[in-house]
Amino acid sequence: MADKHLDPKVLSALQEVMEDGYPELLDTFIADSEERLRVLRKPEDATQLMNAAHSFKGSSSNMGAVRLAHLCHELEQRAKQKSLAGIEKLVREIDGEFAIVRPLYEAEKQRSLSE
Amino acid sequence: MQSLDPLTILIAEDSAADRMLLSSIVRRQGHNVLTAANGAEAVESFRQQSPHLVLMDAMMPVMDGFEAARQIKLLAGENLVPIIFLTSLTESEALARCLEAGGDDFLAKPYNPVILAAKIKAMDRLRRLQATVLQQRDLIARHHDYLLNEQRVAKAVFDKVAHSGCLSAPNIRYLQSPYALFNGDLLLAAFTPAGDMHVLLGDFTGHGLPAAVGAMPLAEVFYGMTAKGYGLSETLREMNAKLKRILPVDMFCCATLLCLSFQRRSVEVWNGGMPDGYLHSIATGERKPLTPRHLPLGVLSPQTFNDRTEVFPMAVGDRVFLLSDGVIDTCDGNEQLFGVDRLQQVFAANRQPDALFGEIKQALRDFGGKARDDVSMVEVSLLEATQLTPPALVYSDSGQSCPLDWSVNFEFRAETLKRFNPLPYLLQLLLEVHGLRAQSGALYSVLAELYSNALEHGVLGLDSSLKRDASGFARYYQLRNERLEGLRDGFVRVHLQVTPEGKGGCLVVRVEDSGKGFDAARVLERSLDGVRLSGRGISLVRQLSRSASWSDDGRSARVEFSWEALA
Numbered sequence: 001m002a003d004k005h006l007d008p009k010v011l012s013a014l015q016e017v018m019e020d021g022y023p024e025l026l027d028t029f030i031a032d033s034e035e036r037l038r039v040l041r042k043p044e045d046a047t048q049l050m051n052a053a054h055s056f057k058g059s060s061s062n063m064g065a066v067r068l069a070h071l072c073h074e075l076e077q078r079a080k081q082k083s084l085a086g087i088e089k090l091v092r093e094i095d096g097e098f099a100i101v102r103p104l105y106e107a108e109k110q111r112s113l114s115e
Numbered sequence: 116m117q118s119l120d121p122l123t124i125l126i127a128e129d130s131a132a133d134r135m136l137l138s139s140i141v142r143r144q145g146h147n148v149l150t151a152a153n154g155a156e157a158v159e160s161f162r163q164q165s166p167h168l169v170l171m172d173a174m175m176p177v178m179d180g181f182e183a184a185r186q187i188k189l190l191a192g193e194n195l196v197p198i199i200f201l202t203s204l205t206e207s208e209a210l211a212r213c214l215e216a217g218g219d220d221f222l223a224k225p226y227n228p229v230i231l232a233a234k235i236k237a238m239d240r241l242r243r244l245q246a247t248v249l250q251q252r253d254l255i256a257r258h259h260d261y262l263l264n265e266q267r268v269a270k271a272v273f274d275k276v277a278h279s280g281c282l283s284a285p286n287i288r289y290l291q292s293p294y295a296l297f298n299g300d301l302l303l304a305a306f307t308p309a310g311d312m313h314v315l316l317g318d319f320t321g322h323g324l325p326a327a328v329g330a331m332p333l334a335e336v337f338y339g340m341t342a343k344g345y346g347l348s349e350t351l352r353e354m355n356a357k358l359k360r361i362l363p364v365d366m367f368c369c370a371t372l373l374c375l376s377f378q379r380r381s382v383e384v385w386n387g388g389m390p391d392g393y394l395h396s397i398a399t400g401e402r403k404p405l406t407p408r409h410l411p412l413g414v415l416s417p418q419t420f421n422d423r424t425e426v427f428p429m430a431v432g433d434r435v436f437l438l439s440d441g442v443i444d445t446c447d448g449n450e451q452l453f454g455v456d457r458l459q460q461v462f463a464a465n466r467q468p469d470a471l472f473g474e475i476k477q478a479l480r481d482f483g484g485k486a487r488d489d490v491s492m493v494e495v496s497l498l499e500a501t502q503l504t505p506p507a508l509v510y511s512d513s514g515q516s517c518p519l520d521w522s523v524n525f526e527f528r529a530e531t532l533k534r535f536n537p538l539p540y541l542l543q544l545l546l547e548v549h550g551l552r553a554q555s556g557a558l559y560s561v562l563a564e565l566y567s568n569a570l571e572h573g574v575l576g577l578d579s580s581l582k583r584d585a586s587g588f589a590r591y592y593q594l595r596n597e598r599l600e601g602l603r604d605g606f607v608r609v610h611l612q613v614t615p616e617g618k619g620g621c622l623v624v625r626v627e628d629s630g631k632g633f634d635a636a637r638v639l640e641r642s643l644d645g646v647r648l649s650g651r652g653i654s655l656v657r658q659l660s661r662s663a664s665w666s667d668d669g670r671s672a673r674v675e676f677s678w679e680a681l682a
Contacts, residue, residue, distance in 0.1 A: 010225065017228060018139050025139075029132035051174050058172075058202075058224040059130040 005101050006108075010064025015112060026109045029063050033098055040075070040091050049087075050079035056094075063105075068097045122239060123147040125166040127157035127183060128201060129175040133224070137170060137201070140228045144235065154178025158186045161196075168238055169198045170222065173213060181216035188217035195245035197238035201226075262323075266297055269327055276334045280305045281312070284503060286375075289493040290472050298489035299326030300439050301368075303334055305341040308542060308559035310377060310503065313341045313350070314495055316437040317370035317412070318389065329368060329413070332357050344539040344559055347374050347383055348422040351412070355420045358413030367413035371405065371437050375429075377500035378560060378655055381588070382435055385424045387411045391455070392437040394427055395468070402462055403427065405435070426592040428585050429497040434468065441489035445479050453482050517549045519620055522612035529602045532570060538563055541609060548613055550620050550678030557659040558622075558676060564652045565626040565672050566607065571595055573630025573670065574605035579652075605629040618680030625673050632668030 015022045036056040043049035057072035071094045078087060124146045128134040131152075138148045149166055151157035155178040157171065169187060173180040184198050199220045200213040213221065219241070220234055273296055282289060282304050291302055299319030306312055315337055319326040333354055340350040351372060358368055369388035376382070384405050386392065392405035409421055429435075438458075445453040461478045465471050472492055479490070523544070527537055542559050545551050551558055571577045575598040581591040610625040638653055657663045660674040 014136065017136065017143065021135065021139055025132060025135050028135055032130055032132045054174050055130050059133045061225040062133055062136055064225075 004066050005068075005097070006104050007064040007066050011108060014064070022112050023109045026105045026112075029059060030102060030105055032059060033102075037095060037098060040094060046079050046082060046084070050076055053079055065097075065101050068094065068101060071097055121146050122167040122235070123149065123164065124235070125149040125151065125157060125160055125164075125169045127151040127154065127160075127169065127175065127180065128172040129153055130172070133172070133201070133226075137226060137231075140226060140231055141170070141235075143228075144232050146235070154180055154183030154186075157183045158190070161187045161190060167196065167242060168235065169196060170201055171198050171218070172201045173209070181212055184213075184216040184218055193249055195242045197242055199234055199238065265324065266327075269324065270296060273327070273330065273334075276331065276338070280338060284312070286312075286496045286498045286503065287314070287493065288469075288472065289491070290476075291491045291493075292489070295489060295491055296327045296330055297323055298441070298487075299330075299368075300441070300489050300491040301330045301333065301370075302491060302493055303337050304495075305338050306503075307341055307374075308344045308555050309563050310500065310556050310560065312373075312375040312377070312495070312503075313337070313347070314373040314375065314435075314437075314493065315370055316389065316392075316439065316491060316493055317368045318439050318489075318491075319368045320366050325366065329358060329362055329366065332361060333368060333412070340539075344542045344563075346536055346538075347372055347385055347424050349536050349539075351385055351422045352417065352420060355412045355415065355422075356417045359416065362413050367411040369407075369411040369440075371407075373435060373437075373495065374424075375435070375495055375497060377498060377503060380430065380497060381426050381428050382497070383424045383426045384435075385409065385422065390438055390440050390443055392435060393462070394429070395434045395436060396430065397432045397434070397468070398430060402436075402459075405437075423596060426588065428582075428588045431497055431499055434494050434496045436471070436494045437492070439489060439491040441487045442475065442479070442492065445482065445487055445490070446485060447483040448485075453479060457482065518547055519613060519615045522610070524611075525609045527607045527609070529574075529605050532574060532605070532607060533599055533602055537609070538566060541611070545611065545613075545622065548620065548622070551622060551676065553678070554676060561656050561659050561674055561676075562624065564656050565624065565674070566609070568652050568672070569607045569626050569628035569630070572633065573628030574602070574607060575599060576630055616677065619678045621675060621677040623673065623675050625671060627667070627671045630670060632670040635665035635669040 014025065018025050033056065036052050039048060039052040040056070043052065053072045053076035057069050057076055060069035060072055071090065075087070075090050075094065078084070078090065124141050126134060126137050126141065126148060128137060128150075129152050134150055134152070138150060141148050149160050149164055151160050153175045157169070158178070160166070161169065169184075171180040171184055175183075180200060184200075187196060187198065197219040198217060199222050200218045201222050201224065202209070202213065210221065219238060222231055222234060270293075280303050281287070282302065284304065287304055289302055291300060292298070295302075299321060301315070301317040301319065303315040303317075304312060315333075317330070317333065319329050336354045336357055337350065340353060345353075354370075367388075371384065371386045371389045371392050374383040382394065384392070386405055386407040387409035388407050388411035391407070394403040394405055395401075396403070405425075408423070408425070415421075443453050443455055443458055447453075457478060458475070461471075461474050465474055471494065475492065525537065525541075527535070531537075538559070541562060542555070545558060546555055572579060575595060577591060577595055577598070579591075581587040581594075606629045608625075608627040610623075610627075612623045614621050614623075656672075656674060661677050663672070663674045665672050
C-alpha cells in the first residue's frame with residue numbers, strides 16, 4: 001500500500017460524498033498541504049513539527065494520499081521521540097511525494113470538471 | 116423518529132480540507148453544521164449557538180481540542196453535549212487524554228461516513244436519554260416541592276385544629292415528629308366541661324396525605340364532643356361512624372382514648388388496635404398494661420362497634436404512658452424489631468420518671484434502630500384537681516336572648532339510659548343562661564355526679580363501697596356494664612328550674628331515680644374527704660353547689676346554683 005501514491009477507491013468515495021464540492025475540496029487540500037509543508041521545512045520547535053506532521057498525516061489519509069500519509073506518520077513519530085537525525089531527509093521525501101501527488105490531484109480535478 | 120430530527124453539529128478542525136469533507140458528510144446525513152478552525156472558535160461558537168454535538172480535532176492551533184472540550188463541557192453543565200474526538204491518534208495515552216477532557220467517543224482518520232453516522236446516532240441517543248433523565252429529575256423535584264408545600268399547608272391548617280386542645284397542659288408530656296401527622300400519627304387532648312381531660316393517641320393506616328386527611332374529621336369530632344361534655348363512649352361511637360363512612364375500606368385508625376378524671380382520680384381507657392399503654396402506679400412501681408380490646412376506629416359498622424371502656428383508679432402522681440407502634444417496631448440493621456421486651460427493660464431500669472422519654476430514645480439509638488418519624492409517645496399524669504385550670508369557654512352570642520324564667524322536666528327510661536347520655540344536652544340548655552356560664556365546670560361536674568349516682572347507685576343498685584380498692588373498682592365498672600345491658604325498668608328524672616333573683620338568678624336542679632335510695636344523712640355526716648375512692652361524689656356535689664340536699668330516702672337530690680348581676 002505504502003508504495004501507492006493515490007488510492008482511487010478513496011477518491012471515488014470522496015467525489016460521491018462531495019458531489020459538486022469535489023473540485024474545491026481538491027483545491028483546498030493542495031493549498032492546505034502547501035501551508036503544512038512550509039511549516040515542516042522551517043519548524044520553530046519539535047512540537048510544531050510534530051503537530052504539523054500529525055495534521056498533514058490526517059488530511060492525507062482522508063484524501064487517499066497513502067504514501068504521503070505514511071511519510072507524515074514516520075515524521076510525527078521521530079519528532080515525538082526527539083530523534084532529529086534524518087529529519088531533514090524525511091521532510092525532503094515528503095516534499096518530493098507531494099510534488100508527485102499534486103499534479104495527480106490537479107488532473108483529477110480537471111477530470112471531474114469535464115464529467 | 117430520531118433520525119428525522121436534524122441536529123446542529125459543530126465541527127472543530129484546523130485542516131480546511133478535513134473540515135470541508137466532514138461538513139459534507141455530516142450535511143448529507145441531514146444535520147446542520149457549524150464550523151470552527153481552532154479550539155477558541157469552537158468554544159465561542161458553542162457559547163453562541165449551543166449545538167447538540169461536537170466533532171473535535173485534538174491538535175489545533177490557538178486552543179487545542181482538549182482544552183476546548185473541557186470548556187464546552189463546563190458550559191453545557193448538566194446537559195449532555197457529546198464530543199467525538201477526530202483523531203488519528205493511536206497511542207492509548209493520547210486517547211485517554213481525550214476522555215479525561217470530556218470526550219465521549221473517537222473517530223479515526225480517514226473518515227468513514229457509515230461509522231460516523233452510526234456514532235452520531237448513538238451519541239444522539241445518549242444525549243436524549245440524559246435530557247429525559249434531567250427532565251424527569253426536575254419533574255420529580257417539582258412534585259416533591261409541591262408535595263412538601265401541600266404538607267406545610269395541611270400541617271398549618273391541622274395545627275390550628277390540633278392546637279385548640281390542651282397538649283400544653285402541665286400534666287402532659289409528649290414526643291412527636293413535627294410531621295408525624297403525615298405518618299398517620301395523631302395526638303389530641305382537651306378538657307371536658309367538668310375539668311376531666313380527654314386524650315387521644317391515634318395511628319392511621321398508610322402514609323402521606325391519605326393518612327393525614329382522616330385526622331381532620333377525627334380531631335373535629337374529638338374536640339367538638341369533648342367540649343360539649345360527651346363521654347368517651349359517645350365520642351368513640353361518633354368517631355367510628357364518621358371514619359367508617361368517609362374512609363376507604365383499607366383505611367382505619369388505631370387509637371387509644373383516655374378520660375382522666377382529676378376529681379374522681381380515675382382513668383377511663385378504650386384501646387382499639389394500639390400497642391399496650393401503661394398505667395404506672397408510683398406507689399407500687401407497677402406498670403399495668405392497657406391492652407387493646409377493640410378493633411381500630413373505622414372498621415366496624417355502628418351496629419357492631421363496641422364502645423366498652425375500662426376504668427382504673429389513679430393516685431396523684433400516677434402516670435399513663437401511651438406509644439405508637441413506631442417505637443416497638445423500630446428495626447435494627449438486621450430487620451430485628453425493638454419489641455415490647457426491650458421497652459419493658461427500659462421501664463425496669465427507669466429511676467427518674469421524668470427521664471423516661473429520653474431513656475426510650477437512647478435505647479432506640481443503642482439498639483441501632485433506623486430513625487423513624489412515626490415514633491409518638493405521650494405521658495399524662497394525674498394532678499390534684501386544683502393544679503389544673505381548664506381554659507374558659509368562649510361564647511359568641513350577645514346575651515340578648517338569654518332565657519331567665521323557665522323550668523323543664525325530663526324522664527329518661529331504661530332503653531334510653533342504656534345508650535343515651537343526656538348530660539351534654541342538659542348542659543347546653545343551661546349554658547344558654549349567661550349567668551351560669553362562669554360556673555359551667557362546676558355545673559357540669561355536679562350534673563354528671565348526680566346523674567351517675569342516680570343511674571349507678573339508684574337504677575342499677577351498685578354499691579359504691581365496692582370502689583374501696585383497685586380490684587373492687589374494676590369489679591364495680593364491670594357490674595355497671597353488665598347491669599346496664601340487662602336493664603328493663605327504671606328511670607332517672609331531671610327537673611331544672613331557672614328563676615330571676617334581682618339582677619341575677621337561681622337554678623334549682625332535682626334529680627330523682629327509681630332505685631332503693633340511701634341513707635343520705637349518714638353519708639353526709641362523713642367529713643368532706645377527698646381521699647377515698649368511694650363516696651367522693653356526694654362531697655364533690657356539696658363543695659361545688661350553693662346548697663345540696665337529699666330527700667325521699669336519698670332517691671331525690673336537690674342542688675342550687677345562683678349568680679349575681681353580670682358585669
